Amino acid sequence: MICKYLTLIAVLTLTLFSCEELESVNPADPAFTLDPPTLLSVDALTDTRMEISWKNNEQHTKEFVVQRKSGSESYRAIETLAKDILTFIDTACVLGVEYSYVVQSKVESNVSANSNTLIKATTFPGPGNLNVIIISDESIRLTWTDNTGYESGFTIERDAGSGFTEMGTVLSDVTELTDTGLTFGQSYSYRVAAFTSVNTSTWATIVSATEFPAPTNLAATTISDSEVELSWSDNCSFEDGYRIERNSGAGFIQAAELPPNVTEYIDTGLIGNLDYNYRVAAYTVTNTSAFCPTATVSTYGTMVDQEGNTYFTIQIGNQEWMAENLKVTHFRDGTAITNVSDDAAWAALTTEAYCIYNNNASDEIDTYGALYNWYAAADSRNIAPEGWHVPTDAEWKELEMALGMSQNDADDISYRGTNEGIKLSGNSALWDYGALEFDPEFGSSSFTALPGGYRYYLTGYYYKMGFSGYFWSATEDDITDAWYRQLDHSHLNVFRYNLGKTSGYSIRCLKD
Numbered sequence: 020m021i022c023k024y025l026t027l028i029a030v031l032t033l034t035l036f037s038c039e040e041l042e043s044v045n046p047a048d049p050a051f052t053l054d055p056p057t058l059l060s061v062d063a064l065t066d067t068r069m070e071i072s073w074k075n076n077e078q079h080t081k082e083f084v085v086q087r088k089s090g091s092e093s094y095r096a097i098e099t100l101a102k103d104i105l106t107f108i109d110t111a112c113v114l115g116v117e118y119s120y121v122v123q124s125k126v127e128s129n130v131s132a133n134s135n136t137l138i139k140a141t142t143f144p145g146p147g148n149l150n151v152i153i154i155s156d157e158s159i160r161l162t163w164t165d166n167t168g169y170e171s172g173f174t175i176e177r178d179a180g181s182g183f184t185e186m187g188t189v190l191s192d193v194t195e196l197t198d199t200g201l202t203f204g205q206s207y208s209y210r211v212a213a214f215t216s217v218n219t220s221t222w223a224t225i226v227s228a229t230e231f232p233a234p235t236n237l238a239a240t241t242i243s244d245s246e247v248e249l250s251w252s253d254n255c256s257f258e259d260g261y262r263i264e265r266n267s268g269a270g271f272i273q274a275a276e277l278p279p280n281v282t283e284y285i286d287t288g289l290i291g292n293l294d295y296n297y298r299v300a301a302y303t304v305t306n307t308s309a310f311c312p313t314a315t316v317s318t319y320g321t322m323v324d325q326e327g328n329t330y331f332t333i334q335i336g337n338q339e340w341m342a343e344n345l346k347v348t349h350f351r352d353g354t355a356i357t358n359v360s361d362d363a364a365w366a367a368l369t370t371e372a373y374c375i376y377n378n379n380a381s382d383e384i385d386t387y388g389a390l391y392n393w394y395a396a397a398d399s400r401n402i403a404p405e406g407w408h409v410p411t412d413a414e415w416k417e418l419e420m421a422l423g424m425s426q427n428d429a430d431d432i433s434y435r436g437t438n439e440g441i442k443l444s445g446n447s448a449l450w451d452y453g454a455l456e457f458d459p460e461f462g463s464s465s466f467t468a469l470p471g472g473y474r475y476y477l478t479g480y481y482y483k484m485g486f487s488g489y490f491w492s493a494t495e496d497d498i499t500d501a502w503y504r505q506l507d508h509s510h511l512n513v514f515r516y517n518l519g520k521t522s523g524y525s526i527r528c529l530k531d
Contacts, residue, residue, distance in 0.1 A: 261281060
């Protein structure tokens, strides 16, 4: 029993001592160390406002003291806050000034050490991605990115050569402005800045000029002895129309005026076998674009063969060529050319003959003409109409060089030159696919070579209609071979070679 009482007395004594010790703690006493705040963060809210936040680490805190300094000055208290407030917005900042902040815990006169220190400057981000969109020959639309969330608006200035002046303002969050009434071709500098009631941001600057894109890719194609078809690319979104000018030797005159967005025109009433130059420009009520590069084309002439068939002809350089494949079945003296349809008989020939591809006269001859062996092309009875002849290898070279081929290339064999093949080809719808589909980048000579295919000299079989065209020259290479030209769907240039005289090829005649 005595032991139990002694234990109880000891516990009570210890408890009383602990209570007395707690009562002796005084957070207001400067000797008592207060834990400072931590995790201080500072964020610029606007061009003149900073937000400061922190974490409280002291249970006895009664107040927080926010201190600030800038430059070489000392820290000074700018605000005292109640213990349950952990953020403060400093509204007395100056744009661009760098400020240093600390926060302290406080109990009466006892103040903790400083929190961590943060340095921050107020900023005012200017607009970004300033861009110019040409919307007409006298209007420009400016667009930009809004990089702030607190601007009152944006101010836009323009410099036409004598310094920037304000041309307008827009409200906050508006990020475009259209400038009208400009002078076509004049260069303008623009700059845009955000503003508040106190400050203006940095400027975003761009230089631009009004534009009026000209048409491009003008192509001129002869479609008859009095008609030329024109096509071009529309590179403008605001034209009121197009003006077409034509020059037949006495200077350019206006041939037509067309509505907007039209990219094709057929010029009629022309003179046959004459050279014409064309150019096209877009226009508005106030301005005209530059003219596109000139396209030159010749209208077709005509000739009649010994059977009364009429052909278009075309002048290329100093030569006048048939613009269609020959389709006669008689020599100039009226003698019939032998028609051979049997394959084996064709391969064994050593005399003149003709055939129609796949022996299908009704469907093929009007488009592709006939196929002849070389013996028919060189026969002394003359397969060519009066005043015309089958061209020699040298005359083919002259044609090729008139279209841009060099003499070295012209003397070569196999595929030669660059784009002469596509300049000779015609009616891309009849070429099954490939390089010889018409491309305005290379133009056309209106020779209108077509893929009439050929008949193989060893077997008499027909090949490659829609893919290739083969054309005899009057020049033989040896007793069994003669020179010819080939256009192939997969090549832009021209193939020159010599092959068996029994081959069945097309013929284009040349004027004497």
